[in-house]
Amino acid sequence: MLDILELLSLSNRELWLSQIAAGVGCLKKEIFRMMIVLEERQFISRAADDRYVLTDDLSVLGSDRSMHNRIAEVAMLVLAEMSEQVCLSCHLSVLGGDALFVVAQADATKG
Numbered sequence: 386m387l388d389i390l391e392l393l394s395l396s397n398r399e400l401w402l403s404q405i406a407a408g409v410g411c412l413k414k415e416i417f418r419m420m421i422v423l424e425e426r427q428f429i430s431r432a433a434d435d436r437y438v439l440t441d442d443l444s445v446l447g448s449d450r451s452m453h454n455r456i457a458e459v460a461m462l463v464l465a466e467m468s469e470q471v472c473l474s475c476h477l478s479v480l481g482g483d484a485l486f487v488v489a490q491a492d493a494t495k496g
Contacts, residue, residue, distance in 0.1 A: 389419060389429075390428060390429075392408045392409055393429060394443075397483075399436035399437060400436055400438075402435070428440060428442050454488070456479075457477060457488045457489035460477045464489055465491040468491040468492065468493050469494055471493075472493050474492045475490070477489040
């Protein structure tokens with residue numbers, strides 16, 4: 386199952402079952418049950434054309450224990466202070482692959 390999740394996380398597009406099977410080196414019938422379980426647990430979703438994609442649920446699963454969460458805790462005081470000084474919302478973001486993830490945010494106070 387982890388091979389399937391890893392393959393989908395590295396793919397920049399939705400994949401058919403046959404592509405997933407080839408990508409993890411298994412037969413379609415060998416991974417079919419795993420795909421059903423992953424879909425039921427909402428770690429993957431299936432499009433109307435039967436291609437699969439990774440959902441955000443897996444990232445949420447470990448987010449409370451992540452390094453990003455600890456960095457956000459430390460940064461919140463600085464972000465709040467900066468937001469107050471510039472009267473704008475401030476964000477702390479980290480780069481993950483090709484995406485930028487906001488890990489902390491301090492909203493501007495009105496005044």
